[in-house]
Amino acid sequence: MNLQLSRTGEMRHLLTIEGLPKQVIYDVLDAAESFMPVTKRDVKKVPLLRGKTIFNLFFESSTRTRTTFEIAAKRLSADVININVGTSAVAKGESLLDTIANLSAMNADMFVVRHGQSGAPHLIAKYVPPHINVINAGDGSHAHPTQALLDMYTIRYFKKKFEGLRVAIVGDISHSRVARSQIHALTTLGASEVRVIAPKTLLPANVENLGVSVYNDIALGLQEVDVIIMLRLQRERMSGVNLPSSQEFYSAYGLTQKRLSLAKSDAIVMHPGPINRGVEIESLVADGRSSVILPQVTFGIAIRMAVMSILAGQAK
Amino acid sequence: MNLQLSRTGEMRHLLTIEGLPKQVIYDVLDAAESFMPVTKRDVKKVPLLRGKTIFNLFFESSTRTRTTFEIAAKRLSADVININVGTSAVAKGESLLDTIANLSAMNADMFVVRHGQSGAPHLIAKYVPPHINVINAGDGSHAHPTQALLDMYTIRYFKKKFEGLRVAIVGDISHSRVARSQIHALTTLGASEVRVIAPKTLLPANVENLGVSVYNDIALGLQEVDVIIMLRLQRERMSGVNLPSSQEFYSAYGLTQKRLSLAKSDAIVMHPGPINRGVEIESLVADGRSSVILPQVTFGIAIRMAVMSILAGQAK
Amino acid sequence: MNLQLSRTGEMRHLLTIEGLPKQVIYDVLDAAESFMPVTKRDVKKVPLLRGKTIFNLFFESSTRTRTTFEIAAKRLSADVININVGTSAVAKGESLLDTIANLSAMNADMFVVRHGQSGAPHLIAKYVPPHINVINAGDGSHAHPTQALLDMYTIRYFKKKFEGLRVAIVGDISHSRVARSQIHALTTLGASEVRVIAPKTLLPANVENLGVSVYNDIALGLQEVDVIIMLRLQRERMSGVNLPSSQEFYSAYGLTQKRLSLAKSDAIVMHPGPINRGVEIESLVADGRSSVILPQVTFGIAIRMAVMSILAGQAK
Numbered sequence: 042m043n044l045q046l047s048r049t050g051e052m053r054h055l056l057t058i059e060g061l062p063k064q065v066i067y068d069v070l071d072a073a074e075s076f077m078p079v080t081k082r083d084v085k086k087v088p089l090l091r092g093k094t095i096f097n098l099f100f101e102s103s104t105r106t107r108t109t110f111e112i113a114a115k116r117l118s119a120d121v122i123n124i125n126v127g128t129s130a131v132a133k134g135e136s137l138l139d140t141i142a143n144l145s146a147m148n149a150d151m152f153v154v155r156h157g158q159s160g161a162p163h164l165i166a167k168y169v170p171p172h173i174n175v176i177n178a179g180d181g182s183h184a185h186p187t188q189a190l191l192d193m194y195t196i197r198y199f200k201k202k203f204e205g206l207r208v209a210i211v212g213d214i215s216h217s218r219v220a221r222s223q224i225h226a227l228t229t230l231g232a233s234e235v236r237v238i239a240p241k242t243l244l245p246a247n248v249e250n251l252g253v254s255v256y257n258d259i260a261l262g263l264q265e266v267d268v269i270i271m272l273r274l275q276r277e278r279m280s281g282v283n284l285p286s287s288q289e290f291y292s293a294y295g296l297t298q299k300r301l302s303l304a305k306s307d308a309i310v311m312h313p314g315p316i317n318r319g320v321e322i323e324s325l326v327a328d329g330r331s332s333v334i335l336p337q338v339t340f341g342i343a344i345r346m347a348v349m350s351i352l353a354g355q356a357k
Numbered sequence: 358m359n360l361q362l363s364r365t366g367e368m369r370h371l372l373t374i375e376g377l378p379k380q381v382i383y384d385v386l387d388a389a390e391s392f393m394p395v396t397k398r399d400v401k402k403v404p405l406l407r408g409k410t411i412f413n414l415f416f417e418s419s420t421r422t423r424t425t426f427e428i429a430a431k432r433l434s435a436d437v438i439n440i441n442v443g444t445s446a447v448a449k450g451e452s453l454l455d456t457i458a459n460l461s462a463m464n465a466d467m468f469v470v471r472h473g474q475s476g477a478p479h480l481i482a483k484y485v486p487p488h489i490n491v492i493n494a495g496d497g498s499h500a501h502p503t504q505a506l507l508d509m510y511t512i513r514y515f516k517k518k519f520e521g522l523r524v525a526i527v528g529d530i531s532h533s534r535v536a537r538s539q540i541h542a543l544t545t546l547g548a549s550e551v552r553v554i555a556p557k558t559l560l561p562a563n564v565e566n567l568g569v570s571v572y573n574d575i576a577l578g579l580q581e582v583d584v585i586i587m588l589r590l591q592r593e594r595m596s597g598v599n600l601p602s603s604q605e606f607y608s609a610y611g612l613t614q615k616r617l618s619l620a621k622s623d624a625i626v627m628h629p630g631p632i633n634r635g636v637e638i639e640s641l642v643a644d645g646r647s648s649v650i651l652p653q654v655t656f657g658i659a660i661r662m663a664v665m666s667i668l669a670g671q672a673k
Numbered sequence: 674m675n676l677q678l679s680r681t682g683e684m685r686h687l688l689t690i691e692g693l694p695k696q697v698i699y700d701v702l703d704a705a706e707s708f709m710p711v712t713k714r715d716v717k718k719v720p721l722l723r724g725k726t727i728f729n730l731f732f733e734s735s736t737r738t739r740t741t742f743e744i745a746a747k748r749l750s751a752d753v754i755n756i757n758v759g760t761s762a763v764a765k766g767e768s769l770l771d772t773i774a775n776l777s778a779m780n781a782d783m784f785v786v787r788h789g790q791s792g793a794p795h796l797i798a799k800y801v802p803p804h805i806n807v808i809n810a811g812d813g814s815h816a817h818p819t820q821a822l823l824d825m826y827t828i829r830y831f832k833k834k835f836e837g838l839r840v841a842i843v844g845d846i847s848h849s850r851v852a853r854s855q856i857h858a859l860t861t862l863g864a865s866e867v868r869v870i871a872p873k874t875l876l877p878a879n880v881e882n883l884g885v886s887v888y889n890d891i892a893l894g895l896q897e898v899d900v901i902i903m904l905r906l907q908r909e910r911m912s913g914v915n916l917p918s919s920q921e922f923y924s925a926y927g928l929t930q931k932r933l934s935l936a937k938s939d940a941i942v943m944h945p946g947p948i949n950r951g952v953e954i955e956s957l958v959a960d961g962r963s964s965v966i967l968p969q970v971t972f973g974i975a976i977r978m979a980v981m982s983i984l985a986g987q988a989k
Contacts, residue, residue, distance in 0.1 A: 080464045085410060085464060094748075115438075126736075142967055143737065143970050146971045147973075148712045314455075338463060400723055431726075431752040630775060634771075652778070
């Protein structure tokens, strides 16, 4: 865990939210806030990372996430190299660490890593020379820290503070690296209560140990919450057993307007995207006045610019 | 149709040539002319679109067309993000408009859209916020406006004016978005006669309504024309019925030197590429002194720079 | 051969090491040396190729090699267009030279070409207009000149000079464009002895004519050598007959610590990568103090920057 912090407590890699001090998280949120005007102006570019080489290393395909990092890096004026590793050297039998050693020898400055196996970015961070920074862009069912940070930005933006907030996370908690990172972030930042709402089959064992309250009934779980985070039903990550059909899931856990009315009247609705309309969320809700799903995307660019700048020692 | 023009008649999107005023077309041709020196000099770059983010959204794969837009955007100093949408979020079941909403939320400035379904760029243009511009890079069998504009540039370059010109378009008119856009451009710009030459099975119903004269016999159709535009026989877009074989097509409609001699002696030969040698065109013609197929490609970069600059309000 | 040199002896294309004068090779090594500080500093960029358009034309997929050229070009401030040609126009039946003619018409400045067929870059160089430069990034089993140049840089870096050196190349000589280019470079630069070590089935006919000594027994071949170059066992390039299994190959030709001890005590171990641990090289050797495999990669970026700059007439 300490791997991602220097001796003096500065962020060197971003691998997981777990164990990240509150102040480090706030520093990212504040840096992102300072980048928001850049993303809106005519020339959406600052020269902070000019001449740096950032590798987008996607061992698992994700056009959407890769794009957000590519945009963030280009707006910081970095050179970006996209490598879809599934189709390259790994296919020729090269080991993960040999691939990393080679790219490091090309004088890489930063690796953004998406990997199907939990812990891969950790392993890479352990291995790279000290001047190279590693960002976890999602590993297995372990962590997706930049997603959680943009979610925290979104919550702070709309709710101003974390103290006193009741947050519900709904859906496939068990396979969700997003949920895990959100839970760590919310507990670190002092949310009053974090609820997870899911059928037993989609809850990890001993989830209570993460400091959350568990609800199997969404009607109970949504009562008086300030924030609802819907998760994507990721069929591609789920193996057959005890898997509800889309219709079954929607009827038991889909966020409809009727269910939304159980939450506080000013509750916000979040989703990491891409959304499955009619599976985890009703279109009227996704497009409704409580939805902040698109602002999340906008904040996501600023968050990734912030993380990259901080790691490169270049944050304002 | 009016979707692509502002209330004051300025081009906001480029979706189709149909209904585009003559002056708007001339403005694009003139802007392209002003960019021609840039594409030839040592540092082939102008800073007009610096800090803009342009998405190349290809729902249908086309390396060649994608490349021309990528080069044009880079020569304007824009940041380009290539998204081969077939392999990304859409595969995860996200709707077209949700994909667009997400990319818009990343503060996109422009979408260049190639789509297999007619009307998709139109739908996107209807949906995006007002500061985002949409360029149709080919949709189904509907339109391919930048191709038609570069063709008009080519004709003006070699023939100086459109008045008095007799233009023949030869081949699979029925499946060709290129032909449709060319016909609209040529009639708008005042060509004297536009002929379409094809077997009945490769002609759309009521093609005469577009203002063209129809020839099934190429020997008659090519008589005294100033411009011959050969179309690509696009097997991938044609379904089996009544489809001539390559050899049959070549023997009935292929542009040979002998047939070329029926046209005016200074006639030019055009083709949108990639050419099928020995299917729609004889090699001697493709490489001969009447061929302007490669100049078309060069003009195509300038045309795309012109369209992007005008849409961004940055044309010289 | 002379195709790659101008009348006044300057490099216009880089197609093969064969026939390249000693001084031209030294010029590349010297230019690369001048770029080494750039690759290590904070802003890893020089504006030498600003506004140039470089096409990475990979008719055969190779993420690693493509990446090194992309990084080199970006550090020279060029615009890079990656084209994986296997998936594009060629699939639509366009000929190689038509593809090249089209990209040339887009005002390309340089083509970096990887092709499965020996001689393809040569053919392209013959065909392009005089202002366009061609770099062979590996063609069939013919040549891989930038790999050989970075290998020469590596040898000069660690051994200071070529005179007096005994160099062993071990492995599948027969299918290796890398070996062929290395042999030409080493004999041109005056290495005392170049040995090839391989089973008869992996040696080309009449390999002695290239000026090398042939060893079938690795224990004899490694005696007192200064440099050991291990080749990758490229199963994808080998057809079934007489092919040793990985285990057989390792036991007969794999570079183990025991075998390494037969070479001079200060011998260096090289490999073009990606390495097959336990097939052609023991992990202890690959990661050991004699291994210079990762420095090769670093030098490879500088070599490609040097070649591109020299071809563009912009070397310092």
